[in-house]
Amino acid sequence: MPVTRMMPTEESADLIELTRSLVSRELRPRVEAAETTSTFPREVFRTLGRAGLLSLPYPEEFGGGGQVYEVYLQVLEEIAAAWASVGVGTSVHALSCFGLFTVGTDEQKRQWLPEMLSGEQLGAYCLSEAHAGSDPAAMRTRATRDGDHYVIKGAKAWTTHGGQADFYKVMARTSDDGGRGISCFLVPADSPGLSADKPEQKMGLTGSTTATMLFENVSVPVERRLGAEGQGLPIALAGLDAGRLGIAAVATGLAQGALEIAITYAKERQAFGKAIIDHQGLGFVLADMAAAVESARATYLAAARLKDAGKPYSRQASIAKLIATDNAMKVTTDAVQVLGGAGYTKDFPAERYMREAKVMQIFEGTNQIQRLVIARDLSR
Numbered sequence: 461m462p463v464t465r466m467m468p469t470e471e472s473a474d475l476i477e478l479t480r481s482l483v484s485r486e487l488r489p490r491v492e493a494a495e496t497t498s499t500f501p502r503e504v505f506r507t508l509g510r511a512g513l514l515s516l517p518y519p520e521e522f523g524g525g526g527q528v529y530e531v532y533l534q535v536l537e538e539i540a541a542a543w544a545s546v547g548v549g550t551s552v553h554a555l556s557c558f559g560l561f562t563v564g565t566d567e568q569k570r571q572w573l574p575e576m577l578s579g580e581q582l583g584a585y586c587l588s589e590a591h592a593g594s595d596p597a598a599m600r601t602r603a604t605r606d607g608d609h610y611v612i613k614g615a616k617a618w619t620t621h622g623g624q625a626d627f628y629k630v631m632a633r634t635s636d637d638g639g640r641g642i643s644c645f646l647v648p649a650d651s652p653g654l655s656a657d658k659p660e661q662k663m664g665l666t667g668s669t670t671a672t673m674l675f676e677n678v679s680v681p682v683e684r685r686l687g688a689e690g691q692g693l694p695i696a697l698a699g700l701d702a703g704r705l706g707i708a709a710v711a712t713g714l715a716q717g718a719l720e721i722a723i724t725y726a727k728e729r730q731a732f733g734k735a736i737i738d739h740q741g742l743g744f745v746l747a748d749m750a751a752a753v754e755s756a757r758a759t760y761l762a763a764a765r766l767k768d769a770g771k772p773y774s775r776q777a778s779i780a781k782l783i784a785t786d787n788a789m790k791v792t793t794d795a796v797q798v799l800g801g802a803g804y805t806k807d808f809p810a811e812r813y814m815r816e817a818k819v820m821q822i823f824e825g826t827n828q829i830q831r832l833v834i835a836r837d838l839s840r
């Protein structure tokens with residue numbers, strides 16, 4: 461039962477159809493095996509890149525799809541409804557390209573952006589450190605200027621695509637001036653001294669590799685710094701506003717996928733002589749799940765339209781991330797309940813969806829941090 465979408469143009473409606481067909485052909489048949497064996501699906505990202513789905517919100521002159529966020533996010537939702545790890549990866553890749561696009565010089569953009577947007581080069585985003593997650597200004601990884609190079613030393617924790625990516629967007633300290641002492645660099649994966657620690661053993665999103673990236677005196681040419689020295693944290697945080705919309709869309713897709721499994725099961729499963737969906741107590745659970753999914757979708761789309769119109773949207777992005785991820789946690793948990801004992805087994809993906817939903821409330825700023833952003837904005 462595909463979601464009925466109001467797409468702004470005929471071209472964007474076609475894009476949704478293209479995504480659906482690609483998802484059923486290339487993604488759905490591979491999900492279970494990759495998630496069960498914790499295998500990172502690098503080829504799937506190449507396929508998405510070749511279909512133009514990794515570059516949608518970027519201008520055509522750099523090889524992007526020239527689509528507004530309202531369209532990009534709905535494509536992302538369709539991908540995540542089938543495979544959350546790939547949805548997260550698509551969003552993280554967009555986040556990794558964001559800084560170059562927004563603050564890069566024309567020369568930097570011309571040199572690197574087309575390959576990044578084509579999906580030939582997969583990106584990762586290195587902000588967090590072991591002792592600096594919610595409070596990134598506490599980071600210690602240092603980039604020390606040495607002539608026409610910086611030398612980066614430290615460790616960036618929790619890197620999605622760590623050890624799999626082709627380039628890393630890295631925030632590192634260039635002075636001791638707190639949040640104003642951080643700069644942003646694009647570091648190629650094959651830089652000597654750069655390596656990935658062993659991947660984290662996670663509760664969910666097992667097809668998405670997460671690892672600490674170790675920087676042992678990694679030499680990075682000055683031309684690979686994005687923006688001015690000291691501008692790194694604002695670049696990272698501006699990227700996160702857009703990234704949070706991505707996570708909101710991914711969480712909505714995940715919840716949509718769980719809802720569909722629950723509805724299908726509830727129509728077939730009989731108890732007390734009728735389908736369980738026809739017992740009002742359970743029908744109301746499904747009704748609440750549907751309401752939660754639709755509210756999440758409406759909330760991220762409202763925020764995306766503000767962004768597309770060039771208006772401030774930081775508060776709305778945090779609201780979208782908060783609502784969509786909390787709703788995804790509730791909807792996926794309820795999906796397990798609708799399936800009863802079967803929901804608690806690996807015979808159905810409902811339990812996986814529930815495990816995957818949990819991390820959505822944690823990364824790209826925990827939902828406590830989203831509330832902090834919203835409250836600070838309200839107090840201004």
Ligand SMILES: Cc1cc2nc3c(=O)[nH]c(=O)nc-3n(C[C@H](O)[C@H](O)[C@H](O)COP(=O)(O)OP(=O)(O)OC[C@H]3O[C@@H](n4cnc5c(N)ncnc54)[C@H](O)[C@@H]3O)c2cc1C
Nearest residue numbers: 585586587588593594618619620670822823824825826828
């Ligand atoms: C699977 C996965 C993938 C990730 N991918 C990336 C990535 O690609 N790049 C990257 O840079 N990072 C990534 N992260 C890191 C993620 O963004 C951080 O885990 C997150 O920001 C929280 O930081 P922390 O884990 O250090 O928790 P902490 O900051 O230690 O927080 C612990 C608890 O305290 C709460 N808390 C902290 N400060 C406050 C406050 N002021 N008010 C109220 N409550 C507060 C938090 O909400 C949380 O509940 C990833 C994490 C995971 C799990």
